[in-house]
Amino acid sequence: MDLQEYFSLVFSDYTLRTITLGTAVLGAVTGMLGSFAVLRKQSLLGDAISHAALPGIAIAFLITGAKDSNTLLLGALVSGLLGTFWIRGIISKTHLKSDTALGLILSLFFGFGMLLLTFIQKQPNANQAGLDKYLFGQAATLVESDVWMMATVTGICLFVLLLFWKEFKILLFDADYTKTLGFNTKFIDILITTFIVLAIVLGLQTVGVVLMSAMLLAPAAAARQWTNSLAKMVFLAALFGAFSGVFGTAISSSQNNLSTGPVIVLVAAVFVIFSFIFSPSRGLLFKQIRFIKNRRDLELHKTLAFMHQIAETHENISHPHAIKILNNFQGFTKGTLQKLVKKNYVTLQGNMWSLTEEGFNTASNLYNQQANNE
Amino acid sequence: MNNAQIEIQLIASLVAIACAIPGTFLVLRKMAMISDAISHSILPGIVIGFFITQDLNSPLLILLAAFTGIITVVLVEYIQKTGLVKEDTAIGLVFPALFSIGVILIAKNANDVHLDVDAVLLGELAFAPFDRLVVSGVDIGPKSLWVIGTILIITIGLLIAFFKELKVSTFDKGLAASLGFSPAIIHYGLMSVSSVTTVGAFDAVGAILVVALMIAPAATAYLLTTDLKKMLWLAIGFGVLSAISGYWFAHWLDASIAGSITTMLGLIFLLVYLFAPNKGVIAVMYRNKQQQIEVSLLTFLLHLKNHTDERERHVNHLQEHINWQKVRAKTVLDLALKNNMIVRDKNIISLTEKGKLFTSKAIDYIITNEDTQIEDMKDDFFLFRG
Numbered sequence: 001m002d003l004q005e006y007f008s009l010v011f012s013d014y015t016l017r018t019i020t021l022g023t024a025v026l027g028a029v030t031g032m033l034g035s036f037a038v039l040r041k042q043s044l045l046g047d048a049i050s051h052a053a054l055p056g057i058a059i060a061f062l063i064t065g066a067k068d069s070n071t072l073l074l075g076a077l078v079s080g081l082l083g084t085f086w087i088r089g090i091i092s093k094t095h096l097k098s099d100t101a102l103g104l105i106l107s108l109f110f111g112f113g114m115l116l117l118t119f120i121q122k123q124p125n126a127n128q129a130g131l132d133k134y135l136f137g138q139a140a141t142l143v144e145s146d147v148w149m150m151a152t153v154t155g156i157c158l159f160v161l162l163l164f165w166k167e168f169k170i171l172l173f174d175a176d177y178t179k180t181l182g183f184n185t186k187f188i189d190i191l192i193t194t195f196i197v198l199a200i201v202l203g204l205q206t207v208g209v210v211l212m213s214a215m216l217l218a219p220a221a222a223a224r225q226w227t228n229s230l231a232k233m234v235f236l237a238a239l240f241g242a243f244s245g246v247f248g249t250a251i252s253s254s255q256n257n258l259s260t261g262p263v264i265v266l267v268a269a270v271f272v273i274f275s276f277i278f279s280p281s282r283g284l285l286f287k288q289i290r291f292i293k294n295r296r297d298l299e300l301h302k303t304l305a306f307m308h309q310i311a312e313t314h315e316n317i318s319h320p321h322a323i324k325i326l327n328n329f330q331g332f333t334k335g336t337l338q339k340l341v342k343k344n345y346v347t348l349q350g351n352m353w354s355l356t357e358e359g360f361n362t363a364s365n366l367y368n369q370q371a372n373n374e
Numbered sequence: 375m376n377n378a379q380i381e382i383q384l385i386a387s388l389v390a391i392a393c394a395i396p397g398t399f400l401v402l403r404k405m406a407m408i409s410d411a412i413s414h415s416i417l418p419g420i421v422i423g424f425f426i427t428q429d430l431n432s433p434l435l436i437l438l439a440a441f442t443g444i445i446t447v448v449l450v451e452y453i454q455k456t457g458l459v460k461e462d463t464a465i466g467l468v469f470p471a472l473f474s475i476g477v478i479l480i481a482k483n484a485n486d487v488h489l490d491v492d493a494v495l496l497g498e499l500a501f502a503p504f505d506r507l508v509v510s511g512v513d514i515g516p517k518s519l520w521v522i523g524t525i526l527i528i529t530i531g532l533l534i535a536f537f538k539e540l541k542v543s544t545f546d547k548g549l550a551a552s553l554g555f556s557p558a559i560i561h562y563g564l565m566s567v568s569s570v571t572t573v574g575a576f577d578a579v580g581a582i583l584v585v586a587l588m589i590a591p592a593a594t595a596y597l598l599t600t601d602l603k604k605m606l607w608l609a610i611g612f613g614v615l616s617a618i619s620g621y622w623f624a625h626w627l628d629a630s631i632a633g634s635i636t637t638m639l640g641l642i643f644l645l646v647y648l649f650a651p652n653k654g655v656i657a658v659m660y661r662n663k664q665q666q667i668e669v670s671l672l673t674f675l676l677h678l679k680n681h682t683d684e685r686e687r688h689v690n691h692l693q694e695h696i697n698w699q700k701v702r703a704k705t706v707l708d709l710a711l712k713n714n715m716i717v718r719d720k721n722i723i724s725l726t727e728k729g730k731l732f733t734s735k736a737i738d739y740i741i742t743n744e745d746t747q748i749e750d751m752k753d754d755f756f757l758f759r760g
Binding site for chain 2: 038041042043044046047089090093094095096097099100102103104106107108109110111112113114115116117118119122136210211213214216217218221224225257258259261262263265266269272276282284
């Protein structure tokens with residue numbers, strides 16, 4: 001199946017439609033909440049939570065014995081939250097730093113989850129197969145009820161986000177100020193963290209424990225490059241996330257043996273790389289161009305200043321001098337000289353240059369802030 | 375205990391030691407999450423190496439995969455340097471992308487590669503003794519034992535050779551640079567060792583559980599000591615202890631050995647986290663409580679010193695004036711009495727000579743903004759702590 005076929009099938013084929021919708025909704029909600037995780041400098045929290053959710057899935061299965069995805073996700077949610085609050089406990093109660101706490105909880109919970117999974121596999125119960133899809137995710141197992149579930153959670157997220165927008169925003173940028181204003185910062189904090197955990201847990205079935213953190217981070221990191229406004233960033237991140245989901249699904253279904261999760265992550269990574277390079281205000285490309293332009297301007301100024309220095313020593317400022325006395329060290333190149341001529345600061349006569357009235361005045365005001373700001 | 379069981383425990387213990395040594399430094403340098411990133415992003419290196427060598431234990435594969443680990447570190451640092459995102463976001467962006475490439479490479483070549491993602495991530499220690507190293511017809515033990523043994527010997531050699539440099543650059547980068555050790559070389563050296571160890575150990579315990587073996591013993595040890603050498607020894611001890619107890623736990627449950635080793639690490643960490651003598655949660659909470667009462671005591675003594683009027687020094691008045699509840703007031707009063715700071719005469723309280731001395735010294739420290747000195751002073755004055 002090639003891409004064209006995919007797009008013609010996406011509206012008619014049940015499986016494709018479900019998966020595409022599912023990944024799109026998932027991308028949107030993780031992108032939305034991921035913006036908060038990235039701005040709160042909790043990027044790696046997503047990684048830790050998604051790993052920490054694994055034992056919850058196993059325990060939920062052990063208790064209920066059923067593979068109903070909602071029950072398993074509830075288990076994942078509980079153990080993800082437990083992991084999150086233990087991480088906070090470690091950071092606030094001991095002198096261990098946040099990276100250690102994250103790594104600890106991530107690996108310990110994951111290991112415990114693996115122990116339980118292998119233990120379950122040995123149980124005389126035919127039902128257990130397929131639990132390991134939560135490790136790497138399998139978008140193909142999405143059914144319509146899962147998509148409805150995701151859509152509902154996304155709706156609730158959106159509602160809460162809009163309701164507490166002001167609080168979230170102010171907590172994000174100035175936690176102390178929020179406290180002095182009398183907001184219950186602890187409550188807002190727990191609320192946003194809970195929603196981040198919820199979004200991660202939702203994605204486990206589709207992209208899996210290992211890659212979930214990228215779904216959270218990549219759209220947000222890409223969106224961050226294009227804007228400085230929180231609302232725009234959240235919106236863009238949701239958009240990038242949804243597109244990564246759709247494109248990822250399209251690419252992976254157009255070829256054999258291509259799992260959806262990793263492809264979605266790679267598409268999101270392409271978004272990030274593109275944003276890093278081509279964003280107009282922060283991107284590497286335009287930064288480099290601005291850098292070069294600034295350097296050229298500086299060199300022009302340097303040449304002009306040097307000419308001014310020489311011209312100052314003469315009564316007649318337009319007294320001609322040999323081009324030879326200018327050299328590279330003063331930022332002189334043929335190009336800069338041409339530019340100075342074009343700006344009417346300098347006139348050339350054969351091998352001699354002389355400063356014009358205008359050039360002299362500009363040069364003497366070169367480092368005068370007020371003149372430059374005009 | 376049969377031969378295979380002994381070999382498994384030996385391999386697990388060697389992996390634990392080999393992980394604990396770089397892990398200690400990673401935890402101290404606040405780079406614990408880098409080990410997580412490396413453990414994921416070596417996957418494409420392993421896959422490509424496997425295409426070339428067709429042998430999971432070949433040294434070339436280990437070097438190739440370790441090289442991917444270094445690339446990860448370099449990429450993370452590059453992205454961080456651009457200032458476009460924070461460091462942790464950079465880590466979180468790089469490793470899932472590399473890991474995805476690895477997964478896709480495996481999936482696309484699933485037919486001709488006997489390698490599967492679960493095996494790389496989770497490992498299977500139980501099979502390690504079956505893959506023997508045979509040199510000129512003589513069986514000299516499991517391959518992974520030799521691999522991890524070699525890595526361990528190199529790690530220990532480097533640790534002894536560069537212990538001083540590592541120590542200085544970990545705790546004081548500026549000093550290390552000014553003494554002429556290049557922090558960059560030590561940094562990348564440590565990263566290389568971590569990568570090689572991760573790759574060498576993934577076959578036995580799986581890449582993700584290497585992270586547990588690196589961070590958990592070191593973090594547990596860090597809660598118990600602040601001496602680098604002791605911390606290293608403790609980390610190694612915890613690692614080996616959980617490796618061996620984890621093996622028997624898995625044996626009993628008939629479940630994944632790597633998973634149960636991690637569970638043991640988790641249990642040990644939980645115990646230390648709760649009960650560590652100075653830095654455990656219970657000790658910290660107890661100390662907070664003690665501090666609270668002692669601060670109250672100081673407030674109380676200051677109040678007494680400021681008021682000579684008998685009415686102000688009456689027990690009942692104290693309760694309403696300082697606005698304490700009855701129980702709290704009683705605790706503070708008892709503590710002051712026990713320490714001979716006050717005398718109580720028919721519900722009128724007055725400071726003793728010792729109490730006066732203590733209070734005026736405390737005031738001096740508070741005025742000169744040297745509040746921390748009060749802690750030391752408490753040791754001289756207090757017979758009983760709060």
